Amino acid sequence: MPLSAELTAFLEKSRWPSTLTESQLERLRHDIYERSFPSGSIIFARGTPAEHWFGVVDGMIKVDTVSPDGRSTTFAGVPAGAWFGEGAVLKNTPRPYSIVAIRDSKLAFVPRTTFEWLLQQSTSFSRFVIDQLNWRCGYYVALIENRRLREAPARVAFCLSELFNPQLYPSTESTLQLSQEEIGRLSGLSRQNTNRALRELADAKMLAVEYGSVVILDLQRLQEFARQDE
DNA sequence: ACATTAACGATGA
DNA sequence: TCATCGTTAATGT
Numbered sequence: 086m087p088l089s090a091e092l093t094a095f096l097e098k099s100r101w102p103s104t105l106t107e108s109q110l111e112r113l114r115h116d117i118y119e120r121s122f123p124s125g126s127i128i129f130a131r132g133t134p135a136e137h138w139f140g141v142v143d144g145m146i147k148v149d150t151v152s153p154d155g156r157s158t159t160f161a162g163v164p165a166g167a168w169f170g171e172g173a174v175l176k177n178t179p180r181p182y183s184i185v186a187i188r189d190s191k192l193a194f195v196p197r198t199t200f201e202w203l204l205q206q207s208t209s210f211s212r213f214v215i216d217q218l219n220w221r222c223g224y225y226v227a228l229i230e231n232r233r234l235r236e237a238p239a240r241v242a243f244c245l246s247e248l249f250n251p252q253l254y255p256s257t258e259s260t261l262q263l264s265q266e267e268i269g270r271l272s273g274l275s276r277q278n279t280n281r282a283l284r285e286l287a288d289a290k291m292l293a294v295e296y297g298s299v300v301i302l303d304l305q306r307l308q309e310f311a312r313q314d315e
Numbered sequence: 316a317c318a319t320t321a322a323c324g325a326t327g328a
Numbered sequence: 329t330c331a332t333c334g335t336t337a338a339t340g341t
Contacts, residue, residue: 237318264332275319280334296327297332321338328331 092119092193095142098256099168104209116199122186131183135173138200141165144190145262148182149270159270162187162263164248166256171214172221174200188262220252231311237274238282242291243311244271249304262298286310 088096096102096117102110119142122128131150141163148169149159160182163169173180174197203210224247231243245268249257263271269279283299286292291307293300301307 265334266332276333277320277335278318284334294333317341319338319340321336323336324334326331326333328329 088114088117089119091142091191092117095140095193098166099140100255101168101210101213104213105203105207109203109206113195113199113203116196118194119191120194121189121191124186124188124190126186128184128186128190128192129180131181132179135170135176135178135180136197137170138168138174138195138197139170139184140168140193140195142191142193144186144188146190146192147185147187147267147270149185150182157270158273159267162244162248162267162271164254164257164261167254168217171200171217175214187267216252220250224250224253227312232273235311237272237278238285239311240272240274241268241279241282242286242307244268245292245299245301246304246308246311249301259301259304260295260298261301264297265294268299 096113102113105113122144124144128146143165145162145164146169147159148161148163149157151157161169170180170184177197204214228243228247232240235243245261248254248261265279265283266276268283269276272279272282274282283292283294286307287294289306289310291301291303291310293302
């Protein structure tokens with residue numbers, strides 16, 4: 086069965102497939118498949134076995150947990166163009182987080198056996214996965230620093246600007262279709278605080294607030310504002 | 316004090 | 329009609 090044009094284009098713009106040999110690509114094309122999820126749907130609940138590595142072809146997903154009393158914490162937002170889930174696949178343990186579609190989304194599924202096979206077959210693929218894990222680690226170190234030392238606007242600036250991390254999220258578009266509620270979850274702030282922080286950032290012309298989305302106007306200043314220590 | 320939650324009307328898709 | 333937004337009031341630590 087031939088791949089859809091959309092999935093083919095997605096693989097072509099991803100960094101790692103171009104480093105594979107033709108026979109490795111052949112197996113990848115054979116094993117990979119695509120599925121769609123409506124906004125708000127739970128793609129995988131916490132605790133389900135990690136049988137796949139994922140690419141976000143379209144839309145946006147988040148990784149979060151829900152406590153017994155119904156409150157949720159978001160650990161990461163993953164925009165279109167990114168690959169994720171290697172941690173749980175490598176450990177071969179149940180997923181410690183839920184994966185939820187924030188918008189209507191399309192995901193590429195790479196089965197665990199294919200993923201493991203590529204790791205063994207291709208040093209450049211292994212290197213891609215190592216780099217990916219390393220950048221994630223760096224992200225969480227910076228996140229902890231940011232959250233302990235900075236005020237709300239800088240926290241929001243950090244979470245938004247990190248969605249443009251070229252290694253982890255290489256093709257994020259400047260309009261982020263995120264409600265202020267979701268941005269609050271990502272930043273660890275209430276919606277009301279998020280709203281105030283966003284309008285401060287908008288006053289400084291770093292971004293523009295629109296209905297159901299924010300438009301990044303000056304990514305460099307947003308990054309500087311997120312990281313500068315005061 | 317301060318942030319978070321609750322609650323409200325207004326407004327956009 | 330429903331989601332989202334901006335604001336104010338109540339609540340909690």
